[in-house]
Amino acid sequence: IQLTQSPSLLSASVGDRVTITCRASQGINSSLAWYQRKPGKAPNLLIFPASTVQTGVPSRFSGSGSGREFTLTINSLQPEDFATYFCQQLNSYPITFGQGTRLEIK
């Protein structure tokens, strides 16, 4: 299952609301995860399944979607949110990932 993530690069300012999209080549129910990754650090799980925010993740992060189209939304961007975000499907093997979205400061 291919995951197409867009955009690949997103420029935004502190306080902005941003949305990242992940489209699956076939239906994956809600079996989609979102991660945040910062340089030199291990990825951090934000959301799984598609709309369930993990414990400890700030409430400004939210996820939605099912089937083939999913979104990650970050409300009121904070300085620590500038990072790379990627999606992952766990509906079937092989597990696959989106190409990633780099969120940079405008």
Next chain:
Amino acid sequence: QVQLQQWGAGLLKPSETLSLTCTVYGGSFSDNDWNWIRQPPGKGLEWIGEINHNGSTNSNPSLKSRLTVSVDTSKNQFSLKLRSVTAADTAVYYCARRKKGSPFDCWSQGSLVTVSS
């Protein structure tokens, strides 16, 4: 606090075997599945394969013919061997933990493996 620490050779020549081992510190070894993932330079993440404490594996069909994933429960370790490497296998390799059906909740820091003559 669970930690995954991996080690292995960082520089290989084409046709050699890539070998990495990941040691799990903390948490339950038997309640989880243990995974290998890689990221080639400038590309996205690629799932390599996984193993559980019983030695049951799943692997990416694109690598299956060259891949061996094994486990040593006495040492809380799991290992990756990838045979006949080429430059296309140059990547940062990660080990990671997940429960069946769930995403990865703990990753290693990753290590760069370079294949070059």
